[in-house]
Amino acid sequence: MINKLVENIKRTKAPIVVGLDPMLNYIPQHIQKKAFAEFGETLEGAGEAIWQFNKEIIDKTYDLIPAVKPQIAMYEQFGIPGLVAFKKTVDYCKEKGLVVIGDIKRGDIGSTSSAYAVGHLGRVQIGSKSYVPFDEDFATVNPYLGSDGINPFIDVCKEENKGLFILVKTSNPSSGEFQDRLVDGRPLYELVGEKVAQWGENHMGDEYSYIGAVVGATYPEMGKVLRKVMPKSYILVPGYGAQGGQGKDLVHFFNEDGLGAIVNSSRGIIAAYKQEAYAEFGEEHFADASRKAVETMIADINGALENR
Amino acid sequence: MINKLVENIKRTKAPIVVGLDPMLNYIPQHIQKKAFAEFGETLEGAGEAIWQFNKEIIDKTYDLIPAVKPQIAMYEQFGIPGLVAFKKTVDYCKEKGLVVIGDIKRGDIGSTSSAYAVGHLGRVQIGSKSYVPFDEDFATVNPYLGSDGINPFIDVCKEENKGLFILVKTSNPSSGEFQDRLVDGRPLYELVGEKVAQWGENHMGDEYSYIGAVVGATYPEMGKVLRKVMPKSYILVPGYGAQGGQGKDLVHFFNEDGLGAIVNSSRGIIAAYKQEAYAEFGEEHFADASRKAVETMIADINGALENR
Numbered sequence: 001m002i003n004k005l006v007e008n009i010k011r012t013k014a015p016i017v018v019g020l021d022p023m024l025n026y027i028p029q030h031i032q033k034k035a036f037a038e039f040g041e042t043l044e045g046a047g048e049a050i051w052q053f054n055k056e057i058i059d060k061t062y063d064l065i066p067a068v069k070p071q072i073a074m075y076e077q078f079g080i081p082g083l084v085a086f087k088k089t090v091d092y093c094k095e096k097g098l099v100v101i102g103d104i105k106r107g108d109i110g111s112t113s114s115a116y117a118v119g120h121l122g123r124v125q126i127g128s129k130s131y132v133p134f135d136e137d138f139a140t141v142n143p144y145l146g147s148d149g150i151n152p153f154i155d156v157c158k159e160e161n162k163g164l165f166i167l168v169k170t171s172n173p174s175s176g177e178f179q180d181r182l183v184d185g186r187p188l189y190e191l192v193g194e195k196v197a198q199w200g201e202n203h204m205g206d207e208y209s210y211i212g213a214v215v216g217a218t219y220p221e222m223g224k225v226l227r228k229v230m231p232k233s234y235i236l237v238p239g240y241g242a243q244g245g246q247g248k249d250l251v252h253f254f255n256e257d258g259l260g261a262i263v264n265s266s267r268g269i270i271a272a273y274k275q276e277a278y279a280e281f282g283e284e285h286f287a288d289a290s291r292k293a294v295e296t297m298i299a300d301i302n303g304a305l306e307n308r
Numbered sequence: 309m310i311n312k313l314v315e316n317i318k319r320t321k322a323p324i325v326v327g328l329d330p331m332l333n334y335i336p337q338h339i340q341k342k343a344f345a346e347f348g349e350t351l352e353g354a355g356e357a358i359w360q361f362n363k364e365i366i367d368k369t370y371d372l373i374p375a376v377k378p379q380i381a382m383y384e385q386f387g388i389p390g391l392v393a394f395k396k397t398v399d400y401c402k403e404k405g406l407v408v409i410g411d412i413k414r415g416d417i418g419s420t421s422s423a424y425a426v427g428h429l430g431r432v433q434i435g436s437k438s439y440v441p442f443d444e445d446f447a448t449v450n451p452y453l454g455s456d457g458i459n460p461f462i463d464v465c466k467e468e469n470k471g472l473f474i475l476v477k478t479s480n481p482s483s484g485e486f487q488d489r490l491v492d493g494r495p496l497y498e499l500v501g502e503k504v505a506q507w508g509e510n511h512m513g514d515e516y517s518y519i520g521a522v523v524g525a526t527y528p529e530m531g532k533v534l535r536k537v538m539p540k541s542y543i544l545v546p547g548y549g550a551q552g553g554q555g556k557d558l559v560h561f562f563n564e565d566g567l568g569a570i571v572n573s574s575r576g577i578i579a580a581y582k583q584e585a586y587a588e589f590g591e592e593h594f595a596d597a598s599r600k601a602v603e604t605m606i607a608d609i610n611g612a613l614e615n616r
Contacts, residue, residue: 023419024434032435041435073420077427078434079441080391087388107450108413109480111331112381119385126332126386127340127349133387142415144452144475146482167452172417174454177503178496183489188496192486 001137001162002205002212002234005099006259008066014298015254015305017101017236018061018290019266020054020089021071026271027053028283047081050074054089057270058096060287061294067099069236069264090136101165101236102136109148117156138163140214140236143192150199154211158203163210166199168192168226171216171239189222193229200233208234208260215253217245217263224252227260235261241268241297247304258305269293309445309470310513310520310542313407314567316374322606323562323613325409325544326369326598327574328362328397329379334579335361336591355389358382362397365578366404368595369602375407377544377572398444409473409544410444417456425464446471448522448544451500458507462519466511471518474507476500476534479524479547497530501537508541516568517541523561525553525571532560535568543569549576549605555612566613577601 009015024032024046032049039045058068070093075086093100106116120139123130141153141164153164169179169189179189193213200209209232215223217239227235235253239245240263253261272278272293273286281289317323332340332354340357347353366376378401383394401408414424428447431438449461449472461472477487477497487497501521508517517540523531525547535543543561547553548571561569580586580601581594589597 021420036435041437043432043434043439043441046432046434071416071420071423073414073416073423073427077423077432077441079427079432079439080388080395082427082441083388083391105414105416105450106381108379108381109478112329112379115379115381115385119381119387119390124351124354124385124387126351126354127344129349131351131387133351133385133390142413142450142452144450144486145478145480146485146487148480148482170417170453172453172456174456177454178452178500179454181491181496181499183491183496188486188489188491191489195485 001099002208002210005067005234005262006205006207008099009259009262012064012066013302014065015259015262015301016065016294016297017067017069017262017264018057018065018269018294019069019071019103019238019264020057020270021074021266022050022053022270023074024049026267026274028286030284043078043081046078047085050078050082051085051088055092056287057290058093060291062096062098064291064294064298065098067101067262068093069101069103071103071266087134090134094135099138100136101138101140102134103140105140105142105167107142107145107149109145110152113149113152114156117153121153121162122156122160138165140165140167142167143195147195154199154203157210163212165212165214165234165236166192166196168196168213169215169219169222171218175216190225190229193226196233197230200230204232208232212236214238217250220249220252223250227252227255231255237261237263241265247300250301251304251308254305263301265297269297309407310516310518313375313542313570314513314515316407317567317570320372320374321610322373323567323570323609324373324602324605325375325377325570325572326365326373326577326602327377327379327411327546327572328365328578329382329574330358330361330578331382332357334575334582336581336594338592351386351389354386355393358386358390359393359396363400364595365598366401368599370404370406372599372602372606373406375409375570376401377409377411379411379574395442398442402443407446408444409446409448410442411448413448413450413475415450415453415457417453418460421457421460422464425461429461429470430464430468446473446520448473448475450475451503455503462507462511465518471520473520473522473542473544474500474504476504476521477523477527477530479526483524498533498537501534504541505538508538512540520544522546525558528557528560531558535560535563539563545569545571549573555608558609559612559616562613571609573605577605
């Protein structure tokens with residue numbers, strides 16, 4: 001799946017990922033009204049609104065992008081019907097040839113990590129039959145519990161040719177509270193990065209490892225160091241756009257080959273129509289605004305990479 | 309909800325929690341057969357088997373115990389139907405007066421943490437209506453992302469009188485890879501414990517804080533230190549029984565008042581019928597074996613507390 005991600009990135013010339021993190025207040029009124037008319041102001045109604053919103057954005061952007069990253073929390077908050085919308089979104093994106101990174105930030109130990117891995121990346125055995133419950137291509141994983149938490153995920157990834165992005169340095173202001181603390185003179189996130197590189201050696205694709213890392217766009221200097229600590233790991237970079245990161249800040253997340261990083265934007269793309277820059281499209285044509293925002297983001301990042 | 313947990317513990321004289329972490333191979337054949345006869349060897353069939361298994365264990369143990377801790381990974385691995393079984397289990401346990409600790413180990417930042425908090429502990433607004441999607445009483449949360457990840461959970465907990473158990477020192481062998489690393493001469497888990505104590509000051513119940521911690525039974529010396537670092541935080545202690553912890557190792561997790569800790573056992577209770585010690589019950593009477601295992605565990609821990 002890392003090979004497919006790299007292929008998709010080369011084909012689209014777009015080292016970006018669209019974060020499908022719908023909030024109800026991002027969803028245009030005409031979509032909400034239609035969904036609520038059919039299902040009422042219920043969890044099912046919310047799930048339907050999210051799904052229709054996602055579908056239109058995917059339809060208008062899939063040819064430009066290599067991958068999407070649905071944030072499961074935004075679906076889980078609507079309970080079972082929200083998770084049904086998550087699953088529909090994953091399936092539809094895969095039909096469209098997109099790589100799906102499930103932003104699930106799970107993490108536990110032993111058989112519990114195995115269960116998460118099976119549920120999201122693998123197949124579960126029930127008697128003589130097996131099923132693929134959520135079937136994302138990659139999942140984000142939290143490393144706080146150490147190798148006992150990560151290895152069960154890697155085992156499933158090896159069986160299924162799937163991959164992980166492990167949280168190393170997150171994009172939020174308080175990420176330093178624990179991640180930046182010095183251990184033997186070096187910040188904790190570097191030690192986590194070293195472990196990611198080690199874990200990644202066990203599950204290599206053609207050019208890059210199936211085991212990648214999450215490093216926030218808001219910390220470009222740390223990205224520069226971590227790029228060298230984990231040369232074969234793809235870096236998933238959240239924090240572009242709405243959180244403050246810009247293309248010029250991101251060049252050091254990439255390797256010399258122009259590969260090795262994939263930059264996420266969520267609100268900046270899916271709620272683009274709410275920004276002044278895209279107001280001309282209007283709420284009705286929100287997905288056209290998203291397409292335009294994707295084009296702008298690709299140009300920003302590729303421009304920065306060409307000028308480095 | 310921390311007040312209800314303390315009340316339940318005082319009433320039952322049982323500082324324990326039963327981990328409802330069903331694996332298909334724990335579930336007796338007669339339950340599996342019935343579920344598969346009705347729904348086939350499907351995700352729905354697995355969900356039904358889990359639910360019937362849980363229900364019988366709850367019916368046979370609820371009067372002895374203050375709380376349960378369903379591990380959501382074990383349900384999530386069966387996709388949507390598994391999560392339906394999770395929700396049924398949560399609702400049924402609450403009907404029986406049990407405190408429900410959702411072992412979800414979620415953790416993200418900002419609006420994403422809010423979404424998890426709303427989905428599991430709070431209520432979500434849809435137009436003019438609001439819903440309680442999963443409605444656990446407590447949730448376990450991962451601290452790796454810092455205060456930006458925890459505060460949105462605490463905000464929801466304050467509105468709903470709900471609580472958290474934050475991972476501090478986990479029970480697994482490799483938990484030390486990051487958690488034990490020395491920062492200014494002290495292990496990281498102590499710094500996390502200090503933050504738990506600070507976060508907890510913002511949301512106090514009568515005797516204890518709504519914000520507790522997870523500290524593994526397998527590290528009793530660390531439990532002794534952490535007990536003092538977080539005097540007002542309840543400690544949820546996994547790792548008893550199957551993972552190796554015993555009552556005598558656990559006394560230092562408790563305060564002098566005999567409160568302050570709640571010890572989890574999962575496999576040791578729900579799959580007790582598979583152990584030689586409870587073989588007399590037979591597979592058919594698996595839930596009677598669970599009841600006996602609960603009584604034995606309570607006696608072990610209370611005995612250790614009396615003899616300290």
